[in-house]
Amino acid sequence: MWYRFIGLCLLGFAICSQGVAQVSRYNPAEKGWLADHQYLRAGVVPMTPPILYVERSQSKGLVPDYLRALADKLGLQLQIQHFPDQEALLLALREGVVDMIGAAVQTHLSPPDLHFTRPYLNLPAALFTTDRIADKELTALDGLEISVVTGSIWEEGIPHLLPSLNVMAFNDLGQALQAVIADRAQAYLGDAASVNHLLSTTENYAGMKEMMRLDMTVDVAVATLYTEPVLQSLLQKGLDRLSREDMHDIWYHWQDVESPVKQGGDVVTHISWGLFLLLWSLLLAWVVRRHSQKALAHHRSKTKRSIKRLRRRENLLKQKLMSLKHKTKRYRYRAKSLRQQVDFLSEVLPSCAWSWDPTDENCQWDDEMYLMAGQERGEFTPVPASILNLVHEQDRKHVAQLFDHDNRDEIRITYRLQLPAGGERRVLDYSHYVPGECEGSGKRVGICWDVDNYFRSGGDLLLISSKIDPSIAVDSTD
Numbered sequence: 001m002w003y004r005f006i007g008l009c010l011l012g013f014a015i016c017s018q019g020v021a022q023v024s025r026y027n028p029a030e031k032g033w034l035a036d037h038q039y040l041r042a043g044v045v046p047m048t049p050p051i052l053y054v055e056r057s058q059s060k061g062l063v064p065d066y067l068r069a070l071a072d073k074l075g076l077q078l079q080i081q082h083f084p085d086q087e088a089l090l091l092a093l094r095e096g097v098v099d100m101i102g103a104a105v106q107t108h109l110s111p112p113d114l115h116f117t118r119p120y121l122n123l124p125a126a127l128f129t130t131d132r133i134a135d136k137e138l139t140a141l142d143g144l145e146i147s148v149v150t151g152s153i154w155e156e157g158i159p160h161l162l163p164s165l166n167v168m169a170f171n172d173l174g175q176a177l178q179a180v181i182a183d184r185a186q187a188y189l190g191d192a193a194s195v196n197h198l199l200s201t202t203e204n205y206a207g208m209k210e211m212m213r214l215d216m217t218v219d220v221a222v223a224t225l226y227t228e229p230v231l232q233s234l235l236q237k238g239l240d241r242l243s244r245e246d247m248h249d250i251w252y253h254w255q256d257v258e259s260p261v262k263q264g265g266d267v268v269t270h271i272s273w274g275l276f277l278l279l280w281s282l283l284l285a286w287v288v289r290r291h292s293q294k295a296l297a298h299h300r301s302k303t304k305r306s307i308k309r310l311r312r313r314e315n316l317l318k319q320k321l322m323s324l325k326h327k328t329k330r331y332r333y334r335a336k337s338l339r340q341q342v343d344f345l346s347e348v349l350p351s352c353a354w355s356w357d358p359t360d361e362n363c364q365w366d367d368e369m370y371l372m373a374g375q376e377r378g379e380f381t382p383v384p385a386s387i388l389n390l391v392h393e394q395d396r397k398h399v400a401q402l403f404d405h406d407n408r409d410e411i412r413i414t415y416r417l418q419l420p421a422g423g424e425r426r427v428l429d430y431s432h433y434v435p436g437e438c439e440g441s442g443k444r445v446g447i448c449w450d451v452d453n454y455f456r457s458g459g460d461l462l463l464i465s466s467k468i469d470p471s472i473a474v475d476s477t478d
Contacts, residue, residue, distance in 0.1 A: 114224070354446050
């Protein structure tokens with residue numbers, strides 16, 4: 001019992017794990033879009049390393065890596081096009097030059113015709129300062145200057161989130177950090193990934209340190225037009241198919257960047273999943289047991305019905321066997337009687353056999369038939385006309401019915417044969433029609449007995465004819 005329970009638990013765990021990782025399949029519209037497209041065209045505007053930057057005309061960073069993984073999940077080839085600013089990128093998207101915006105940050109100023117997927121990058125924000133105020137609290141920056149990158153969400157969001165800070169915008173990240181080092185600004189606000197990557201790859205920013213992490217993130221998503229619902233669904237499903245291992249592989253290439261991918265869940269989550277799997281396993285065990293009991297009862301009922309049916313068949317076969325035994329006994333008596341009749345006729349009367357095929361008008365005589373008619377094989381051709389010439393003229397009408405194409409009846413006649421040496425010979429003829437394999441084919445076969453001596457000695461031909469059973473000639477051949 002225990003090993004069954006353990007097996008059911010493992011089965012439930014596998015089913016639940018597969019259900020959690022399972023992503024909804026593509027619908028017919030999505031399959032049609034994938035069949036009509038070979039490339040996934042993404043438009044981007046360069047950001048800061050390692051998020052997104054261009055080096056030797058090639059896109060590099062976390063965003064291109066995620067977009068390539070997304071294209072692989074969809075079975076498409078990725079094409080990335082660079083644009084100088086957001087206005088040019090939006091124009092290209094609306095004109096159909098690109099299918100999507102590869103890196104978009106949704107704010108209250110985002111165009112209303114854009115649809116954003118769930119973020120695939122969540123970059124934490126932090127304040128970076130020098131040693132002068134590195135150990136101070138956020139309130140120490142009230143009224144001071146904060147440097148940001150032009151066009152970033154911090155330039156637009158600081159006046160709403162931290163109205164006590166003054167904003168200084170710079171064209172790139174390096175200029176913004178240099179302003180802090182030169183004491184033109186007291187701190188820099190931006191995503192921690194870009195600053196940590198820059199500090200680890202260059203030596204021009206000595207003294208810069210992370211002051212604190214803020215409860216804010218840069219959420220990077222994929223954006224499409226609202227008029228493309230099929231593409232929106234495809235992109236979201238492709239992002240959902242990225243496993244934890246896929247995301248770890250992407251972040252592994254950027255070792256100086258802190259991976260936002262969680263390494264494991266908390267204790268409460270594990271306990272919740274454990275209880276869920278336990279309840280699911282118990283439910284599955286109850287369903288399997290109930291189903292097995294129902295199936296067993298059905299199988300027993302079906303087996304009982306089968307046994308009753310087999311017993312009825314057995315009784316029926318026994319009855320048929322008894323009937324066959326009685327029929328066999330009767331057939332044995334019948335065969336014995338037929339053998340006695342044949343032996344009688346063979347001993348008392350000479351016999352010969354003949355056959356006639358209506359298709360070629362020829363008759364087949366055995367040697368005894370030639371001898372009975374007083375003819376020689378090769379000198380006499382047994383056809384209906386020549387045979388009738390051998391018959392006494394008073395008996396020809398009766399013999400002619402043997403050669404009637406439409407006559408399928410059994411015929412028993414006696415007639416006189418005129419012998420070439422003179423004289424007559426009285427014969428008794430029995431014949432019947434044997435059908436062939438094809439429709440219309442067949443032949444008449446018969447047996448003749450020489451009853452002349454028996455007739456001359458005063459015998460009764462009717463008695464001899466009555467002793468001839470029709471089954472005697474059933475197996476006659478040529």
